[in-house]
Amino acid sequence: xxxxxxxxxxxxxxxxxxxxxxxxxxxxxxxxxxxxxxxxxxxxxxxxxxxxxxxxxxxxxxxxxxxxxxxxxxxxxxxxxxxxxxxxxxxxxxxxxxxxxxxxxxxxxxxxxxxxxxxxxxxxxxxxxxxxxxxxxxxxxxxxxxxxxxxxxxxxxxxxxxxxxxxxxxxxxxxxxxxxxxxxxxxxxxxxxxxxxxxxxxxxxxxxxxxxxxxxxxxxxxxxxxxxxxxxxxxxxxxx
Numbered sequence: 001x002x003x004x005x006x007x008x009x010x011x012x013x014x015x016x017x018x019x020x021x022x023x024x025x026x027x028x029x030x031x032x033x034x035x036x037x038x039x040x041x042x043x044x045x046x047x048x049x050x051x052x053x054x055x056x057x058x059x060x061x062x063x064x065x066x067x068x069x070x071x072x073x074x075x076x077x078x079x080x081x082x083x084x085x086x087x088x089x090x091x092x093x094x095x096x097x098x099x100x101x102x103x104x105x106x107x108x109x110x111x112x113x114x115x116x117x118x119x120x121x122x123x124x125x126x127x128x129x130x131x132x133x134x135x136x137x138x139x140x141x142x143x144x145x146x147x148x149x150x151x152x153x154x155x156x157x158x159x160x161x162x163x164x165x166x167x168x169x170x171x172x173x174x175x176x177x178x179x180x181x182x183x184x185x186x187x188x189x190x191x192x193x194x195x196x197x198x199x200x201x202x203x204x205x206x207x208x209x210x211x212x213x214x215x216x217x218x219x220x221x222x223x224x225x226x227x228x229x230x231x232x233x234x235x236x237x238x239x240x
Contacts, residue, residue, distance in 0.1 A: 013066040014052065016115045016129055022193045024132030029109040038094055038102045045075035046112060046130050066115040066129040073099055103128060111135065133196060134206050148174060158234060165233065173230050180222045188213045
């Protein structure tokens with residue numbers, strides 16, 4: 001449960017974003033996120049934020065990314081008006097009651113959290129925010145299991161074809177593959193962090209950029225050298 005704060009001090013609503021981790025690997029929450037488009041919209045508006053209402057003109061254009069339920073609801077409706085062609089009209093057919101339900105599911109999944117509970121008038125108002133600025137599901141290569149199965153199969157077959165080939169050599173190739181892949185994943189996320197400001201000011205989906213970076217980083221000399229060695233050891237001819 002979040003700590004209750006005095007309504008005169010809204011600084012926490014602005015400061016929390018600066019303290020968030022830039023990137024977060026989210027596991028076992030993908031189904032919760034994708035099971036309803038409303039949840040994707042909630043995450044989107046919490047990432048975009050809204051302009052904080054201030055009296056000091058010098059402090060104008062301050063973006064706040066901790067929002068209460070009413071603000072989330074209104075931000076979704078604003079999206080409907082500003083970008084009607086980008087979303088299914090059904091995405092916006094949300095009652096406040098349903099919105100509370102989806103917020104609860106996102107909170108249970110660890111995708112959002114209560115930032116603060118402020119006393120406003122006669123009510124305690126909860127403000128929600130994301131648990132990281134940018135989140136990705138199943139970051140580690142999903143194909144690892146398939147690749148492992150492929151290497152395991154060759155590990156069993158190769159010695160039967162050529163007794164000089166050792167099973168531990170094939171196993172070692174897989175270990176090197178995983179090590180290279182994880183190093184590239186780290187590089188991709190470091191590069192994504194460089195693009196953070198762009199994500200916050202555009203409607204570009206970070207997942208699309210991640211897919212783009214995967215294409216770029218797939219042209220990797222370490223992978224090439226690894227599989228050249230594999231091919232040579234297994235007497236597999238490669239053109240080029």
